[in-house]
Every structure is written in structure tokens, then in C-alpha cells.
Amino acid sequence: MSSAREPAAHAAAPSGALRHVLLHLVTPLLMCLGMGLAYLSAFVSPEPHQVPVAVVGSGPQTQVLAQTLKDEGGDALDVRTVADRGEAQELLRGQELSGAFVPDADRPELLIASAASDMSALAVQKVFTPLAAEQGAPLTVTDVATPVEDDPTGQGLFFLLVAVSIGGYASVAVVGGAGGALPMRLRALLVAGVSLVVSLIGTALAGPVFHLAHHSLWAVWGLSWLYAAGILAIGTGLHTFLKRWTTLAMMVLFVMLNFTSSGGLFLPHLQNGFFGSLHAFWNGAGFVEGLRSVLYFDSRGLAGHLWTLVAWLAVGAVALLAAAAHERRGRRAAAVPAAGPEEAEEEMEESVAV
Numbered sequence: 001m002s003s004a005r006e007p008a009a010h011a012a013a014p015s016g017a018l019r020h021v022l023l024h025l026v027t028p029l030l031m032c033l034g035m036g037l038a039y040l041s042a043f044v045s046p047e048p049h050q051v052p053v054a055v056v057g058s059g060p061q062t063q064v065l066a067q068t069l070k071d072e073g074g075d076a077l078d079v080r081t082v083a084d085r086g087e088a089q090e091l092l093r094g095q096e097l098s099g100a101f102v103p104d105a106d107r108p109e110l111l112i113a114s115a116a117s118d119m120s121a122l123a124v125q126k127v128f129t130p131l132a133a134e135q136g137a138p139l140t141v142t143d144v145a146t147p148v149e150d151d152p153t154g155q156g157l158f159f160l161l162v163a164v165s166i167g168g169y170a171s172v173a174v175v176g177g178a179g180g181a182l183p184m185r186l187r188a189l190l191v192a193g194v195s196l197v198v199s200l201i202g203t204a205l206a207g208p209v210f211h212l213a214h215h216s217l218w219a220v221w222g223l224s225w226l227y228a229a230g231i232l233a234i235g236t237g238l239h240t241f242l243k244r245w246t247t248l249a250m251m252v253l254f255v256m257l258n259f260t261s262s263g264g265l266f267l268p269h270l271q272n273g274f275f276g277s278l279h280a281f282w283n284g285a286g287f288v289e290g291l292r293s294v295l296y297f298d299s300r301g302l303a304g305h306l307w308t309l310v311a312w313l314a315v316g317a318v319a320l321l322a323a324a325a326h327e328r329r330g331r332r333a334a335a336v337p338a339a340g341p342e343e344a345e346e347e348m349e350e351s352v353a354v
Contacts, residue, residue: 027248034256042260046270048076048123054100055081056088056111065103069127077127078269085111089144092116094300095292098269099124101131108132113145115296117267118153145296150211157291158264160206161284164224165258167198168231169250175232176239176246184324191232191320198232199224212295219294226309227287233316240323258284283312 055066062081070079082088088100092113098120102109110128114121125141132139147154175190182190202224206213213220231254239246261271261278262285268276279285286308293302 024244027245030248031251034252038256038260042271042275043265046119046266047272049269049271049273049276050078051076051099051120051123051127051269052078052080052097053124053127054088054091054097055079056083056085056100056102057081058083062103069131073127092144093297095297098267099128101128103135104137105135106137107140108135108137109140109142111142111144113296114143115145115147115154116292117263117270118147118155119265119270120267123270147296148211148214154292155265156206156210156212157288157295158259158262160202160212160291161262161264161288162259163205164198164202164228164287165231165254165284167201168195168228169235169254171198171232172235172239172246172250176236180239184320184327187236188233188320191229191236191316195225195229195232198228202228206291213291214295216294219299220291223287223290223294223306223309226306226313227283230283230309230312230316233313234319237316237319237321237323240326254284258282261285262288264288281308281311283309286312 053069055062055069058081066079066081069077073079082091082100085100085102088097088102088111091097092100092111095113095116098112098117100111102111108128108131110125110132112121112124121143125139129139147156150156171194175187175194179187179190199221203217203221206220207217231250234253235246235250238249242249257278261268261275261282263279264284268279271279286305290302290305290309293299293305
């Protein structure tokens with residue numbers, strides 16, 4: 001009888017193993033699909049949408065030129081007028097404009113701030129270069145905020161975002177998974193410690209290694225720690241509920257939606273409405289824009305980006321608290337069957353009395 005059952009057992013084992021493998025393949029295949037959809041839809045064909053530009057000057061001619069740009073640009077441009085060149089420079093340094101055109105019969109000038117976005121600066125030049133050619137004069141381009149020579153396109157901050165993000169969400173598998181047997185209090189301390197190490201690595205890469213940041217390394221470190229701590233806290237909390245699906249959730253939150261909406265390659269006005277709207281509150285955007293503010297724009301707007309990162313860290317703290325409460329309930333539920341019938345009955349009577 002036993003010999004007859006053995007072939008059936010051997011046949012069932014490969015079948016069960018195959019189902020196990022196929023089930024686990026769902027995650028990488030979904031990641032492949034999600035990454036393709038997110039990156040291709042966000043980056044492949046950037047189109048200008050309400051790019052903020054200005055015409056410098058006053059009087060009827062300035063108003064006519066601004067209106068002409070509005071009519072010809074359509075939804076691609078958001079055109080306004082500013083009184084003088086100094087005001088235009090301030091708006092560019094505050095990242096409220098992508099370009100400002102100064103009309104002049106002999107020397108038309110375009111003001112840009114390429115440190116805010118190299119791609120936006122190029123898009124604006126494509127708009128105003130033909131306009132200057134119509135006036136029969138070459139266009140002079142003045143950059144009021146240039147990236148450092150070590151990062152000429154200004155895109156190094158995006159790749160710093162990638163490095164710090166990977167350090168954060170990859171560590172979740174260790175802290176939330178392998179560390180699952182540890183008390184949540186200890187896991188929370190690990191979140192703080194690991195995010196500190198990740199932030200120090202990011203700061204070293206931004207400073208002495210690749211020289212993306214020539215100053216304000218303390219601010220770079222602080223932003224990196226806030227950002228990494230938020231990712232680790234959210235991921236560690238989610239692991240209690242999602243288990244093996246945590247990796248997919250982290251990829252969706254902090255890669256697919258995060259990198260694409262960060263503004264590291266394209267600002268919102270060069271992306272579709274979905275990714276452009278995420279830029280307003282996603283943590284990757286808070287990190288990249290916070291770094292830009294500190295390194296290139298005299299910390300203008302930094303408070304808002306800080307609050308974005310603090311809000312995501314607060315969400316992580318809530319996730320850790322929820323996970324701790326869920327695990328406590330699970331331990332209590334598992335302990336009840338372990339007690340004998342009489343002990344369980346006494347515990348129920350005590351709880352009713354209380």
C-alpha cells in the first residue's frame with residue numbers, strides 16, 4: 001500500500017512547488033508592468049502645459065506681445081507681464097517663472113534659471129528664440145541660477161533621490177521582514193538608525209564624492225534623513241499587514257509614483273496632469289525640491305518642502321503604531337487557545353466583571 005502511494009506523493013510535490021513558484025512570480029511581473037507604465041507615461045513624450053513665462057515691460061506693446069504669446073501658445077504657456085527685469089529675476093529665483101523675455105530691438109534677452117530644471121529652460125528657449133529671430137536680432141540668454149559645474153544638467157539630485165530611496169525601501173525587507181520577531185519598539189529604533197546611515201551615505205555622495213552640493217551639507221543630511229526615515233517607517237509598518245506583498249507596495253509608492261513625480265527630470269508643467277498633481281505632495285518631490293531650494297535658491301520655499309517630508313514621516317509613525325496594535329491583538333488571540341478551558345472561562349468572567 002505504501003509503495004502505491006509514493007508515486008502519487010512524488011507527482012504532487014512538483015505540482016505544488018510549481019504553483020508556489022508561479023504565485024511568487026506575480027510580484028516581479030507586476031513590477032515590470034508597473035515600471036513600464038509609469039516611466040513611459042511620465043518621461044517618454046514630455047509636452048509643455050501651462051509653462052509659466054513672462055514678458056518684461058509695460059505699455060501697449062508689451063501687452064500685445066504677451067497676448068500674442070498666449071494665443072499662439074495655447075495651453076502650453078501661462079503668460080504674464082512683469083514691470084522690470086529685477087522683478088523677473090526675483091520670480092525666477094522663487095521658481096515662479098521658467099523664463100522671462102525682455103524685448104529689445106537691438107538685444108532681446110531671455111532670463112532663465114536652469115538650476116530649477118534644465119529641460120524647462122530648453123523648452124522656454126525654443127519658444128522665444130524664433131520670436132527674437134522675427135525681430136531680426138540674436139537672442140541673448142541669461143541664466144540667473146546655474147547648476148554647479150559638477151552637475152551641469154542639474155539632474156544629479158534626481159539620481160541622489162534614487163540612491164537614498166533604494167537604501168530606504170530595500171532596508172524594509174530586513175527591518176520589517178527579518179526583524180519581524182523583534183518588538184515594534186526595537187524595529188522603530190532600527191528605522192531611525194538605518195535611515196540615519198542611509199542619509200549619511202547620501203550626504204557623502206552629494207558632497208565629497210560627486211560634489212553635487214558645494215555647501216549646506218547639514219541641510220542635505222537633514223532632508224535625506226527625513227526622507228529615508230519616512231520610507232522606512234511606512235514600509236516597516238506596512239509589512240505587518242502586507243507580508244510578501246510589501247515589496248510591490250513599496251515599489252509602487254516609492255519608485256513608480258515617486259521618481260516619476262519628483263521633478264528631478266521634468267517639472268510638472270512638462271508632464272501629464274496625473275504626475276504633475278502628485279508633485280504637489282509626494283515625498284520624492286519634497287526631497288528634490290527641498291534640495292534645490294537649499295542649494296540654488298537661498299532656501300526659498302524650503303518650509304513647504306520640509307512640511308511635506310514631515311507629513312510622510314508622520315504617516316510612517318501612524319503605520320508603526322497601527323502595526324504594533326495589530327501585532328498585540330494577534331498575540332492575545334494566539335494566547336487564548338493555549339489556556340485550558342477552566343482558565344479561559346475564568347479570564348472571560350474577569351473581563352465581564354471589569
